[in-house]
Amino acid sequence: MADDGTASNRRDPIKSSVGNVAGQRRRQQAVTVAKERRELLVRAKRLCRVGTNGDVEDACVDNEMMIDEDQPILEAQASKAVEELKSAVQYQGKGAMQKMVIALRELRRLLSKSEFPPVEAALSAGAIPLLVQCLSFGSPDEQLLESAWCLTNIAAGKPEETKALLPALPLLIAHLGEKSSAPVAEQCAWAIGNVAGEGEDLRNVLLSQGALLPLARMIFPDKSSTVRTAAWALSNLIKGPEPKAAAQLVKVDGIMDAILRHFKKSDEVTATEIAWIIVYLSALSDIATSMLVKGGILQLLLERLATSKSLQLLIPVLRSVGNFVAVDPKAILTILIREQNTEESIVGVLAKCLRSEHRVLKKEAAWVLSNIAAGSIEHKRMIHSTEVMSLLLRLLSTSPFDIRKEVAYVLGNLCVESAEGGDTKPRIIQDHLVSIVRGGCLPGFIELVRSPDIEAARLGLQFIELVLRGIPNGEGPKLVEGEDGIDAMERFQFHENEELRVMANSLVDKYFGEDYGIDE
Amino acid sequence: MAMGMTVDTVGELAFPVWNPIRRRFPPDSPFFASGNVERELLAKQVALDLTEDEINHLQIIVETESRRISCPIAGCPERLKSLDHFEDHYNARHTASCSVCSRVYPTSRLLSIHISEAHDSFFQAKVARGYDMYECLVEGCGLKFKTYKARHRHLVDKHKFPTTFEFFKRTQLSKKRREKLQRQHVSKLKHKEDKEEASSDAMEVEDKASVDGLVSALSTLTTADTTPSNVSFGRRHGRGLTFVPRSVHREKRTESSSAPGPTN
Numbered sequence: 001m002a003d004d005g006t007a008s009n010r011r012d013p014i015k016s017s018v019g020n021v022a023g024q025r026r027r028q029q030a031v032t033v034a035k036e037r038r039e040l041l042v043r044a045k046r047l048c049r050v051g052t053n054g055d056v057e058d059a060c061v062d063n064e065m066m067i068d069e070d071q072p073i074l075e076a077q078a079s080k081a082v083e084e085l086k087s088a089v090q091y092q093g094k095g096a097m098q099k100m101v102i103a104l105r106e107l108r109r110l111l112s113k114s115e116f117p118p119v120e121a122a123l124s125a126g127a128i129p130l131l132v133q134c135l136s137f138g139s140p141d142e143q144l145l146e147s148a149w150c151l152t153n154i155a156a157g158k159p160e161e162t163k164a165l166l167p168a169l170p171l172l173i174a175h176l177g178e179k180s181s182a183p184v185a186e187q188c189a190w191a192i193g194n195v196a197g198e199g200e201d202l203r204n205v206l207l208s209q210g211a212l213l214p215l216a217r218m219i220f221p222d223k224s225s226t227v228r229t230a231a232w233a234l235s236n237l238i239k240g241p242e243p244k245a246a247a248q249l250v251k252v253d254g255i256m257d258a259i260l261r262h263f264k265k266s267d268e269v270t271a272t273e274i275a276w277i278i279v280y281l282s283a284l285s286d287i288a289t290s291m292l293v294k295g296g297i298l299q300l301l302l303e304r305l306a307t308s309k310s311l312q313l314l315i316p317v318l319r320s321v322g323n324f325v326a327v328d329p330k331a332i333l334t335i336l337i338r339e340q341n342t343e344e345s346i347v348g349v350l351a352k353c354l355r356s357e358h359r360v361l362k363k364e365a366a367w368v369l370s371n372i373a374a375g376s377i378e379h380k381r382m383i384h385s386t387e388v389m390s391l392l393l394r395l396l397s398t399s400p401f402d403i404r405k406e407v408a409y410v411l412g413n414l415c416v417e418s419a420e421g422g423d424t425k426p427r428i429i430q431d432h433l434v435s436i437v438r439g440g441c442l443p444g445f446i447e448l449v450r451s452p453d454i455e456a457a458r459l460g461l462q463f464i465e466l467v468l469r470g471i472p473n474g475e476g477p478k479l480v481e482g483e484d485g486i487d488a489m490e491r492f493q494f495h496e497n498e499e500l501r502v503m504a505n506s507l508v509d510k511y512f513g514e515d516y517g518i519d520e
Numbered sequence: 521m522a523m524g525m526t527v528d529t530v531g532e533l534a535f536p537v538w539n540p541i542r543r544r545f546p547p548d549s550p551f552f553a554s555g556n557v558e559r560e561l562l563a564k565q566v567a568l569d570l571t572e573d574e575i576n577h578l579q580i581i582v583e584t585e586s587r588r589i590s591c592p593i594a595g596c597p598e599r600l601k602s603l604d605h606f607e608d609h610y611n612a613r614h615t616a617s618c619s620v621c622s623r624v625y626p627t628s629r630l631l632s633i634h635i636s637e638a639h640d641s642f643f644q645a646k647v648a649r650g651y652d653m654y655e656c657l658v659e660g661c662g663l664k665f666k667t668y669k670a671r672h673r674h675l676v677d678k679h680k681f682p683t684t685f686e687f688f689k690r691t692q693l694s695k696k697r698r699e700k701l702q703r704q705h706v707s708k709l710k711h712k713e714d715k716e717e718a719s720s721d722a723m724e725v726e727d728k729a730s731v732d733g734l735v736s737a738l739s740t741l742t743t744a745d746t747t748p749s750n751v752s753f754g755r756r757h758g759r760g761l762t763f764v765p766r767s768v769h770r771e772k773r774t775e776s777s778s779a780p781g782p783t784n
Binding site for chain 2: 279280283311315326359360363364374375402417425450463466490
């Protein structure tokens with residue numbers, strides 16, 4: 001493998017995601033939305049078409065269109081290849097090594113060709129024990145590589161297939177060691193990454209078998225390709241939702257420095273994987289959070305947000321910012337404002353995300369802003385005084401529902417002081433409320449009141465209450481009525497949700513009672 | 521009516537006023553689901569340091585093998601090819617779907633009409649009082665009708681809809697279900713009469729008994745366990761729940777997301 005990084009002959013692994021056939025199979029009817037999404041998305045496995053040794057022959061050049069009729073043929077070939085391997089392993093004579101490599105290579109090719117590699121056939125023919133044997137210590141690098149490559153692709157499919165790798169795990173982990181040749185270690189990391197991406201149970205197995213430390217160490221050097229694969233595998237390993245893996249990672253000496261260093265300097269692809277690690281660390285480990293903040297991560301995140309155009313990078317970076325802010329908005333904001341030595345202010349960077357065409361960026365940026373707006377008065381003023389306000393108002397009327405909901409949180413939070421202590425009633429910030437209402441936000445909130453989403457309807461009603469109570473000169477009710485607010489609230493009269501019913505009715509009673517003169 | 525400018529003690533109303541709080545979500549929260557999908561969909565586009573030929577070949581592979589990702593919304597069998605397809609699909613299927621009965625509509629307007637007509641007892645109350653509540657489905661027409669049938673006639677006559685068109689196919693309840701509803705209706709009616717005295721004059725109703733009866737009967741009717749329709753305009757896909765906002769399922773709400781606003 002060309003280590004000098006010249007582009008001409010060096011081919012980096014093509015990482016591609018696997019179709020989620022398994023996900024659909026696993027879907028059960030009675031599962032809640034949250035659990036289903038999680039199950040589906042946890043599967044972050046990657047099929048290896050071009051191994052780390054740069055062997056490209058079959059991946060692109062073959063270009064066979066795999067159609068369904070070929071599948072049985074492929075499966076038959078796979079079984080045959082496993083048989084060949086078996087006899088090669090048993091053969092003791094001259095040229096045994098060579099035979100093994102040839103047999104492995106054939107199997108590997110078959111497993112790298114199509115979207116649906118003949119994994120089942122290979123497994124039934126008994127591939128795993130043979131591949132484990134091929135991983136034994138002292139084997140030549142090429143053998144280790146081919147074997148790990150086969151295992152990688154076996155692990156990239158259905159859950160049962162991934163689980164089949166269990167007997168191979170100790171050896172795969174072992175070959176992550178610092179004495180292994182780099183391509184071998186990387187290929188093993190890839191296989192382990194697929195296993196970790198399968199589910200929490202397998203992650204726990206990997207952790208108990210000590211996968212974390214050697215994987216973490218693979219991030220120390222500067223070599224890009226290895227770092228990328230290892231970081232990806234590591235992110236799969238620590239994603240939780242249990243925090244223990246993240247906690248373990250933080251304890252690795254020097255890891256936080258390595259993470260910061262790579263995030264700062266690497267190319268965008270590597271930085272993306274590192275960013276996902278940061279996402280999980282910031283969500284799952286308070287120690288990691290404070291160490292990263294002390295290490296200056298916030299500025300680095302903002303810089304990436306400001307300069308990158310890669311959606312794949314922007315998502316985890318934005319989410320990391322969101323996680324940090326969510327931990328302690330006031331503290332984080334203070335640090336950000338104090339450290340501001342670039343042109344990028346956090347609000348400016350979030351505005352850039354709001355202007356993006358990508359739904360996810362808009363939604364999560366609004367979420368971050370809502371948390372900032374939940375902070376101190378200074379933070380609210382900081383947002384309110386910028387051009388982000390017109391963006392928000394526009395988004396409230398035009399964007400998809402989930403974005404509108406987040407924007408609603410921002411706007412509402414801007415209008416109310418956060419209550420300190422349990423019993424103080426939160427005060428309305430009148431000039432913010434007035435300017436936001438004048439900016440035309442009422443129709444958007446009333447629209448939310450009409451939505452079938454309970455949380456959104458609740459937000460809408462709460463904002464209406466602010467308007468009714470807080471707009472000076474008693475103009476609130478007129479404004480609300482002018483936007484059909486009364487009608488929207490009256491829909492709750494017989495609504496099955498009691499809380500909303502009571503909320504809506506109490507507002508109508510209080511502000512639009514007999515004295516008001518409803519035009520009926 | 522006096523409107524205080526200072527903070528009002530809405531205490532007697534017990535209204536949960538807006539209180540800004542930070543919201544934190546765990547990494548596997550459904551809140552982040554769409555962002556996680558991006559990671560998968562876009563992963564296939566990562567390819568560095570390839571020669572020109574290889575890039576071309578890769579394109580072909582990607583297209584012919586159409587690596588797809590499944591839609592993460594519960595119950596949706598759709599598999600999408602790319603981010604753009606996913607966004608399209610999401611917009612088409614999941615932003616205009618009824619959270620009560622999971623029917624899907626091509627526009628938000630039709631969805632909202634469906635919700636009013638099928639799930640809103642306030643709507644039915646107004647119908648009972650003779651208002652023209654059934655809107656013409658064609659956007660821009662603006663006409664409204666007193667009954668479902670009248671609207672249907674209009675769609676056929678004026679807008680050339682097929683006579684077999686049914687915006688909302690009422691499902692035939694089983695005998696057991698009908699009997700159960702009948703029993704519930706009777707007991708609810710009695711319960712309502714007891715509450716009459718305490719209720720506020722929220723809405724002027726001439727004939728309270730009949731409207732209340734209608735309303736309570738309708739509120740006991742749920743479409744959740746009726747058989748799926750096959751000819752209706754809104755396609756229902758999958759027997760499982762489609763996009764139901766997690767707040768609707770109270771008992772299943774993840775404790776990690778903090779609720780907005782209530783002063784506790």
